[in-house]
Amino acid sequence: MTLDAEGMNVTARAGLNGQAPRCDHLDLLPAVERGLPECKECLAVGWAWKRLLVxxxxxxxxxxxxxxxxxxxxxxxxxxxxxxADLEPGSAWRWCYVHGRTV
Known part of the structure; x- marks a missing residue:
């Protein structure tokens, strides 16, 4: 077993075969009700959006x-x-701003 500087098991956090470590932020997400499929800020100024995220x-x-x-x-x-996450139905795409990558 390999430990990091905080004594955490690095092997348990690692991805498969050289992938980036698993994003621990995913473990902290509560079940939430999604808002309406619109960007309220864009609507307020009359802008059109390309894609919506939740x-x-x-x-x-x-x-x-x-x-x-x-x-x-x-x-x-x-x-x-x-x-x-992408608000598009059926999409599994998620982005972690902390890690700057898809998760």
Whole structure:
């Protein structure tokens, strides 16, 4: 067993065959009710969004970085809620802002 500087088992956190370590933020996510499929900030200023993301900590829905407002990332900067998911039905895509990668 390999331990990190905090004495945690690194092997248990590691991904398969050289993948990045598992994102521990996924273990901390509560079950949340998702908001309406709209970016309220974009609606307020009359902007159109390209893609909607939902915060997996609180259910807030906002536009992606590819949209003019980038309100999902702004929500992360304001709240430190780390993980968002694509609001598109059937999508399994999730992004961790802390790690800067898909999880």
């Amino acid at each position: 915060c997996l900590t609180c259910g807030w829905v906002a536009c992606s970085d590819g949209s003019p407002g980038g309100h999902a990332q702004a929500h992360y900067r304001e709240t430190d809620h780390p993980v968002v």
